[in-house]
Amino acid sequence: MISARILTLRYGRRAVLEGLDFVAKPGALTAIVGPNGSGKTTLLKALTGEVPCEGDVSVEGLDIATTPAWQLAGTRAVLPQSTPMAFPFQAIEVVRLGLGRSVSNDTSLPHQALERVGLGGYEARFYQELSGGEQQRVQLARVLCQVWTPVLEGTPRWLLLDEPVSSLDIGHQLQVMEIARDYADAGGGVIAVMHDLNLSAMFADEVALMKDGTIVVQGSPDEVLSDDNLSFAYGCTVRTRSAPVDKGWFFLPQGSSAPRL
Amino acid sequence: MAVAEQGTAVPVDRRTRARQMHGVLLVVLLAACITSLATGASGTSLWAALWAQVQGQQISLTEAVVLWEIRAPRTALAVCVGAALAVSGAVMQGLFRNPLADPGLLGVSAGAGLGALVAIVIGGALPLGLAAALGDALLPVMAFVGAWVSMTILYAIATRSGRTSVATMLLAGIALGALTGAVSGLLVFHADDLQLRELTFWSLGSLSGSSWEKVLIAGPLILVATWVTTTLAHGLNGLALGEASAHHIGIPVQRTKNIAILAVSAATGAAVAVSGGIGFVGIVVPHLLRLATGPDHHGLLINSALLGASMLLLADIVARFVVAPAELPIGIVTAVLGAPFFLWILLRRRTGVDL
Numbered sequence: 001m002i003s004a005r006i007l008t009l010r011y012g013r014r015a016v017l018e019g020l021d022f023v024a025k026p027g028a029l030t031a032i033v034g035p036n037g038s039g040k041t042t043l044l045k046a047l048t049g050e051v052p053c054e055g056d057v058s059v060e061g062l063d064i065a066t067t068p069a070w071q072l073a074g075t076r077a078v079l080p081q082s083t084p085m086a087f088p089f090q091a092i093e094v095v096r097l098g099l100g101r102s103v104s105n106d107t108s109l110p111h112q113a114l115e116r117v118g119l120g121g122y123e124a125r126f127y128q129e130l131s132g133g134e135q136q137r138v139q140l141a142r143v144l145c146q147v148w149t150p151v152l153e154g155t156p157r158w159l160l161l162d163e164p165v166s167s168l169d170i171g172h173q174l175q176v177m178e179i180a181r182d183y184a185d186a187g188g189g190v191i192a193v194m195h196d197l198n199l200s201a202m203f204a205d206e207v208a209l210m211k212d213g214t215i216v217v218q219g220s221p222d223e224v225l226s227d228d229n230l231s232f233a234y235g236c237t238v239r240t241r242s243a244p245v246d247k248g249w250f251f252l253p254q255g256s257s258a259p260r261l
Numbered sequence: 262m263a264v265a266e267q268g269t270a271v272p273v274d275r276r277t278r279a280r281q282m283h284g285v286l287l288v289v290l291l292a293a294c295i296t297s298l299a300t301g302a303s304g305t306s307l308w309a310a311l312w313a314q315v316q317g318q319q320i321s322l323t324e325a326v327v328l329w330e331i332r333a334p335r336t337a338l339a340v341c342v343g344a345a346l347a348v349s350g351a352v353m354q355g356l357f358r359n360p361l362a363d364p365g366l367l368g369v370s371a372g373a374g375l376g377a378l379v380a381i382v383i384g385g386a387l388p389l390g391l392a393a394a395l396g397d398a399l400l401p402v403m404a405f406v407g408a409w410v411s412m413t414i415l416y417a418i419a420t421r422s423g424r425t426s427v428a429t430m431l432l433a434g435i436a437l438g439a440l441t442g443a444v445s446g447l448l449v450f451h452a453d454d455l456q457l458r459e460l461t462f463w464s465l466g467s468l469s470g471s472s473w474e475k476v477l478i479a480g481p482l483i484l485v486a487t488w489v490t491t492t493l494a495h496g497l498n499g500l501a502l503g504e505a506s507a508h509h510i511g512i513p514v515q516r517t518k519n520i521a522i523l524a525v526s527a528a529t530g531a532a533v534a535v536s537g538g539i540g541f542v543g544i545v546v547p548h549l550l551r552l553a554t555g556p557d558h559h560g561l562l563i564n565s566a567l568l569g570a571s572m573l574l575l576a577d578i579v580a581r582f583v584v585a586p587a588e589l590p591i592g593i594v595t596a597v598l599g600a601p602f603f604l605w606i607l608l609r610r611r612t613g614v615d616l
Contacts, residue, residue: 050505073511086358086501087556090275097499100511146510 009053026156026189031200034210076158077146092123098145113141132167150188161192279560286567293574297336302586335471340570345483345528347569350543355497364529365540367434371441373533376407405530467590479531486528494558541599
């Protein structure tokens with residue numbers, strides 16, 4: 001379980017997170033949604049310990065403020081929105097960085113991870129020559145490599161993904177969400193910051209809707225992604241309709257409430 | 262078609278190539294050492310001397326002095342300094358996540374130089390009886406302190422929230438270099454005649470004053486610093502992802518940074534203390550090796566030490582050879598070869614493939 005209690009984070013005087021409580025359970029995919037600047041990415045950074053903040057955050061019982069980096073790294077892996085790299089690394093070399101020091105370098109895990117994200121055969125390609133979406137998938141392979149088994153010795157492991165699909169085409173969006181879904185189904189935990197409400201509704205077990213540094217409502221997609229909640233959080237009219245095929249919903253934004261000049 | 266072939270090509274493991282490179286570069290270094298011992302203005306032949314030794318004959322005193330008191334320490338010092346500069350460059354580039362970082366370019370050598378100046382000009386006035394306590398080690402120790410202060414300030418300015426801005430890094434380096442230059446100027450202004458003589462000899466930036474004493478001062482420091490940096494390889498690889506991601510994959514980021522800054526300061530400080538400022542080795546050597554075997558620091562750091570030592574030896578041989586029996590300051594040789602190379606790197610950056 002990942003839990004955060006009374007998180008507060010200020011940049012100067014402005015509170016980015018305000019007394020926020022958040023819990024995510026393993027075996028489920030938790031999506032964090034909300035408008036720009038609502039604190040989604042900051043919440044994720046607080047959960048990874050990247051930004052120091054008031055309050056307690058724990059990952060599977062480990063206090064992230066006091067647990068050494070190597071121990072946290074065995075429990076959770078983090079995918080940033082984008083990862084520019086300094087030197088001409090090959091794709092396979094980037095993925096190998098997820099292995100850590102202890103794992104034998106001769107393992108075939110990096111190759112499997114690249115296959116998993118649909119980049120088999122890209123091993124020797126230079127990271128900087130790949131498109132933004134391909135780079136993002138190489139990084140996902142690195143992250144998968146780090147916590148390959150969703151449950152290790154009875155303890156669930158975690159994927160924390162910051163907008164994992166924002167630079168991907170629709171086919172690869174589905175592929176990446178399916179990887180996250182499978183990870184959760186196998187007993188691991190997934191927290192994903194999402195912009196796409198449709199994908200959130202399709203894949204998430206739990207949705208946390210944020211606005212102004214707090215979680216407005218958290219629960220199943222059915223409860224959270226209602227016309228009223230979305231209209232309130234995003235400040236525009238949103239109509240929720242059931243999808244024409246299969247289960248699920250789609251969301252149609254209809255006119256913003258921002259004043260027109 | 263070519264693209265399709267590239268996509269399915271069997272991946273080349275550059276780690277293997279980097280390991281094979283250790284052996285090749287070691288042979289190159291040995292060859293460079295022998296060449297350095299065998300060449301010089303006096304015309305003394307290494308082979309004749311060795312042959313004489315084998316046959317049990319005595320070689321002349323002049324020959325013995327030329328070989329073992331002039332050429333041998335000079336060769337050893339070139340190896341130490343070249344290795345130190347190249348490894349410092351490689352570690353700084355890893356730390357700043359930028360292939361243009363270099364102790365000479367970013368004012369770290371200038372900081373070490375200021376430390377050395379302080380030792381020469383006002384060393385006696387330092388508190389705690391430092392001068393008396395350290396003796397001959399005062400100059401290298403002060404050079405190390407100067408390099409360390411520069412490195413720490415540079416990193417604090419150039420790196421914000423775990424990412425380094427190239428522009429800030431270069432500008433901060435230039436400003437830091439100018440500031441240390443100005444303070445150094447003030448010290449020179451206040452120096453007396455005897456100190457000025459010492460200063461001039463030191464700042465010539467050459468290996469011409471090599472002695473076994475200098476090798477003993479710089480050698481151990483450089484060896485230890487180089488060995489320490491090889492333990493940082495994994496951390497420096499992780500830092501290529503940025504500080505936050507490095508932490509997420511389990512790297513003790515703060516400790517890695519601290520050790521890297523200390524190691525670079527020690528190696529640069531020792532090199533500057535015994536040879537003045539020699540530029541461009543720290544940029545050229547790691548860059549060439551990255552082209553050949555990739556940016557993985559596991560092989561890169563050791564290969565940098567080996568190739569840096571060979572390159573500086575060759576530059577020194579050129580410096581001794583071109584205007585013999587006089588000799589060029591080695592800094593001129595490395596600049597003439599290194600500066601165009603540096604410009605070439607900058608030009609290549611435009612071609613899309615980033616460094």
